[in-house]
Amino acid sequence: xxxxxxxxxxxxxxRTDRIPTLYCPGCGLGIGLGAMLRGLQKRIxxxxxxxxxxxxxxxxxCSARLSFYVNYDSAHVLHGRAIPFAVGVKLANPxxxxxxxxxxxxxxxxxxNHLLHAARRNIDIITVMFTNFVYAMTGGQVAPTTPLGxxxxxxxxxxxxxxxxxxxxxxxxxxxxxxxxxITTPHYIEQYFxxxxxxxxxxFIEVVSxxxxxxxxxxxxxxxxxMYNELKKRVIYKPRPTLEEAAINWExxxxxxxxxxxxxxxxxxxxxxxxx
Amino acid sequence: MRKVFASGNIAVAEAxxxxxxxxxxxxxxxxxxxxxxxxxxxxxxxxxxxxxxxDEIASINAIIGASNAGVKSMTATSGPGLSLMAEGxxxxxxxxxxxxxxxxxxxxxxxxxxxxxxxxxxxxxxxLTHGDYIIPSFAPWSVQEAFDLTIKAFNTSEKLRTPxxxxxxxxxxxxxxxLVVKEPGEVEIIERKTPRSKEGYMPYLPDEDLVPPMAxxxxxxxxxxxxxxxxxKGYYAPNNEKYKQLVTRLNAKITRNIDWLFEYEGxxxxxxxxxxVAYGSVARTVFALAKQLRSSGLRTGLFRPKTLWPLHEKVIxxxxxxxxxxxxxxxxxxxxxxxxxxxCDREVYKAxxxxxxxxxxxxxxxxxxxxx
Numbered sequence: 001x002x003x004x005x006x007x008x009x010x011x012x013x014x015r016t017d018r019i020p021t022l023y024c025p026g027c028g029l030g031i032g033l034g035a036m037l038r039g040l041q042k043r044i045x046x047x048x049x050x051x052x053x054x055x056x057x058x059x060x061x062c063s064a065r066l067s068f069y070v071n072y073d074s075a076h077v078l079h080g081r082a083i084p085f086a087v088g089v090k091l092a093n094p095x096x097x098x099x100x101x102x103x104x105x106x107x108x109x110x111x112x113n114h115l116l117h118a119a120r121r122n123i124d125i126i127t128v129m130f131t132n133f134v135y136a137m138t139g140g141q142v143a144p145t146t147p148l149g150x151x152x153x154x155x156x157x158x159x160x161x162x163x164x165x166x167x168x169x170x171x172x173x174x175x176x177x178x179x180x181x182x183i184t185t186p187h188y189i190e191q192y193f194x195x196x197x198x199x200x201x202x203x204f205i206e207v208v209s210x211x212x213x214x215x216x217x218x219x220x221x222x223x224x225x226x227m228y229n230e231l232k233k234r235v236i237y238k239p240r241p242t243l244e245e246a247a248i249n250w251e252x253x254x255x256x257x258x259x260x261x262x263x264x265x266x267x268x269x270x271x272x273x274x275x276x
Numbered sequence: 277m278r279k280v281f282a283s284g285n286i287a288v289a290e291a292x293x294x295x296x297x298x299x300x301x302x303x304x305x306x307x308x309x310x311x312x313x314x315x316x317x318x319x320x321x322x323x324x325x326x327x328x329x330x331d332e333i334a335s336i337n338a339i340i341g342a343s344n345a346g347v348k349s350m351t352a353t354s355g356p357g358l359s360l361m362a363e364g365x366x367x368x369x370x371x372x373x374x375x376x377x378x379x380x381x382x383x384x385x386x387x388x389x390x391x392x393x394x395x396x397x398x399x400x401x402x403x404l405t406h407g408d409y410i411i412p413s414f415a416p417w418s419v420q421e422a423f424d425l426t427i428k429a430f431n432t433s434e435k436l437r438t439p440x441x442x443x444x445x446x447x448x449x450x451x452x453x454x455l456v457v458k459e460p461g462e463v464e465i466i467e468r469k470t471p472r473s474k475e476g477y478m479p480y481l482p483d484e485d486l487v488p489p490m491a492x493x494x495x496x497x498x499x500x501x502x503x504x505x506x507x508x509k510g511y512y513a514p515n516n517e518k519y520k521q522l523v524t525r526l527n528a529k530i531t532r533n534i535d536w537l538f539e540y541e542g543x544x545x546x547x548x549x550x551x552x553v554a555y556g557s558v559a560r561t562v563f564a565l566a567k568q569l570r571s572s573g574l575r576t577g578l579f580r581p582k583t584l585w586p587l588h589e590k591v592i593x594x595x596x597x598x599x600x601x602x603x604x605x606x607x608x609x610x611x612x613x614x615x616x617x618x619x620c621d622r623e624v625y626k627a628x629x630x631x632x633x634x635x636x637x638x639x640x641x642x643x644x645x646x647x648x
Contacts, residue, residue: 015500018511052496057341060503068500068512073493075344075501077337078367084301084334088341088349089493091325092299096345096494117330271325 013037015071023062026216026224028183028209032130033066035181035189036101043197054097057086059111062137063103063130063209080110083118086125094268097197100127105135108166109144115166119173122201124266128193129166130207131248134215147250151218167206167246171260176201178260180246182208184232185256192258201266208235208254277462282455284422284448285311288352288378289318290457291426295465298324298347301338303331306390307446308352308380332357336364336377343373344501346492348430352378354446355388358400365439366405369526371501372480372488374433374440374468376426381445383632392632393446395556395606401441402585408523410530412537413441413585415556419453425539425582427458431466432537436529437487443584445606447557447634471497480522481508486529531586538588541580542595544570548577551596552644553603553615555581558629561640562604568637574648584611589618602627602647604640 014037023029043049051072058067060079068076077085082100090098100107107115107129118125134152135141141154144164151158171178177196181188189207196203210216210231212224221227234250238257245255265273282290289311292300300319302312316326324347329335332353339349353361358379368375381397383389401413412432414425426442433440471477471489477497482488488508491497500510505522507513513522530537543566545551550569554562559580569576579596581587592615601624603612609626616624627643629635635643 053494055345055493068502068510071498073497073499075341075371077340077371077501077503078363081333081337081364081367084329084337085341087327087329087334088299088301088338088343089345091327091338092342092345092347092349093492093494113330114334117334 010034010037010041013040013071014069018069021069022065024213026210026212026227027062028132028211029063029066029130031183031186032189032207032209033069035186036128036193039190039194040197042194049097049197053095054099055089057082057089057098057100059102059106060137061103061106061135063101064106066101080106080114082106083111083114083125083127087118087123090123090125090268091271094124098125100125102129103136104129104131104145104166105143108164112144115170116173119170119175119202119204121267122174122176122264124200124202124268126196126203126205128205128207130209131166132209132211132215134211134218136211136214140214140218145248163248165247167259168243170204171243171246174202174264175204175260176262176264176266177203179258180206180208180256182231182235182254182256183210184228184235185237188237188256199263200269201262201264208248208256277459278457280455280457281452282419283310283450283452284416284419284444285380285450286314287419287422287455288426288442288444289314290455291423292350292376292430293319293322294458294460294463295427295430296348296460297350299339299342299349300324300326300351301329301335301342301349302351302353303329303335303357305332305354305357307382307449308354308357308378311352311378311380311449332360333364336361337367339375340364340368340371340373343375344371344493344499346494348374348434350376350378352380354380354382354390355384355397356386358397358404362405365411366407366409367503368439369407369409369411370503370505372437372490372526374437376429376433376440376442378426378442378444380449381443389632391446393557393606393634394630394632395445395558398443398584398607398610401443408527410527410586411439411441412530412583413443414582415443415584416448416582417556417559417580419448419451419455421582422448423455423457427463427465431464434468435466435487436533437468437490438530443556445557478508479510480506482525482529486525486532534586534588537583537586538591539582540591540595541582543578544575545577545579545595545597547575548598549575550600550602550648551577551579551598553579553596553601553611554605555584555611558604558606558635561635561637564637565640565644587614587618592618599623600625600647602644604629604643606631606635
């Protein structure tokens with residue numbers, strides 16, 4: 001019997017002529033994107049979002065490149081600058097659903113200032129940050145989220161910098177939604193992304209991911225399955241975690257859940273009011 | 277048509293709104309700030325948005341995003357602000373995003389003298405960022421011309437899908453002069469080409485004029501804006517053939533339009549024995565000097581490029597006749613290098629003046645007469 005190749009249910013969301021992707025075996029990004037696309041599909045199915053209105057924006061890095069695999073209006077722009085680009089898109093056409101996707105280096109490192117001000121403004125975009133604890137595309141340099149003491153190619157004597165707790169930082173500002181999931185809990189990625197798509201204001205989702213090829217090598221977890229299982233063991237779900245629990249701590253566990261859920265007027269609401 | 281009394285910065289802002297500006301993002305920096313302040317007051321009344329971003333980097337990237345969402349967008353800055361925008365302007369080049377940047381020159385390097393003028397940044401707008409590109413730049417000398425060339429800047433950016441500079445300075449920004457504000461309908465406004473069909477749309481597939489039709493976000497074209505070297509679909513293409521093709525086209529779409537792009541004004545050129553070359557606000561003083569020298573019996577002409585980049589080398593060769601060419605500018609002598617290169621068979625002299633104010637006639641005369 002001939003082998004029948006069926007299309008994947010998510011193919012409609014992808015520029016399938018670009019597959020295979022450049023991602024390494026064991027990379028968490030495929031799981032993350034798949035979950036996001038399922039969340040988006042639900043919104044499209046229920047008629048609350050038109051696929052034509054969705055714009056994906058990525059900066060530079062492995063995670064940012066998700067923006068050019070999706071079969072939507074999309075932009076792959078400068079390192080760290082996806083958020084301001086997205087702000088321009090949203091303000092030019094508030095009818096669009098604007099999604100920023102990137103790694104922790106892109107979003108919280110070089111783009112950190114833009115992240116703060118997007119959250120402060122409660123600007124109506126969604127940012128999904130994949131945290132893999134390392135600069136992967138450039139070859140394993142230290143990231144803002146690299147745990148203390150870890151050896152990377154630019155911290156060969158051990159990372160002397162405590163990591164940035166991005167969830168706590170964004171929560172301290174005016175964001176309407178701050179949640180954290182993990183690629184070991186794709187159902188939460190899907191659920192949070194679905195929820196964020198239906199909200200206004202600045203919505204931030206951190207997705208803790210695996211990078212066996214680059215980060216795993218530094219911490220002795222190069223085998224993708226082993227790395228996945230180690231992360232899975234450490235992920236703790238709490239429905240409404242406190243900000244004190246937000247710090248990513250490999251030993252004590254990584255708390256996922258919805259940290260902030262608010263419905264304050266978004267930037268666009270103020271802008272419209274201000275124009276009256 | 278309205279007759280008003282306005283500054284150079286206001287003229288740029290008014291022209292931008294006539295051209296159809298709908299989005300301005302900027303960060304305050306002297307001497308450009310009051311341009312943004314004026315737009316913050318006026319643009320929302322005309323259906324547009326003004327936002328003060330967290331820095332210049334955010335500003336330039338926001339206007340690129342807005343332009344890709346289908347609206348005309350601009351920013352304005354000075355000195356250090358443009359340094360910060362360099363990478364973003366390169367993004368506009370490679371993604372073929374129409375934007376206008378008003379660069380109001382002040383003294384540098386670094387923080388320099390924020391409130392004072394120079395013409396030091398003419399090479400900065402030419403070779404701002406990494407890679408091979410040509411960014412059209414216009415250098416007005418009056419408030420009225422600041423208006424007219426800003427219209428041209430928007431038309432150029434839309435027609436050629438490119439970033440464009442308006443190169444003003446602290447003098448022109450804040451001098452007040454009579455201005456005729458033209459309304460839409462009284463002046464030609466060019467809009468970017470949009471694709472004829474969604475079928476087979478490729479964001480970087482050019483027409484015969486080398487410019488690809490541009491689809492906005494939100495209309496179902498599945499646009500891909502790509503900062504990497506890319507093929508017609510916008511897919512990363514790290515190979516020599518596509519790189520060469522893309523970079524050649526990005527430059528050729530500008531140079532092919534040089535007859536349309538290049539504007540200049542000539543005074544007393546036909547019988548000139550000595551030709552002074554000057555641009556921007558300094559050209560006003562040089563014009564006075566040319567007249568003075570002429571009345572004292574020296575056959576002196578003035579050639580004033582309004583388009584600084586790209587220069588029209590043939591026009592310069594054809595129009596600048598005479599034994600001696602003297603380039604007067606408020607910097608260490610920059611345009612002079614190109615004039616010298618283009619007119620290599622003639623005597624070309626640098627007459628730099630370095631003055632934080634508008635150079636006086638006496639000062640310009642001293643700089644010039646050393647070569648007479």
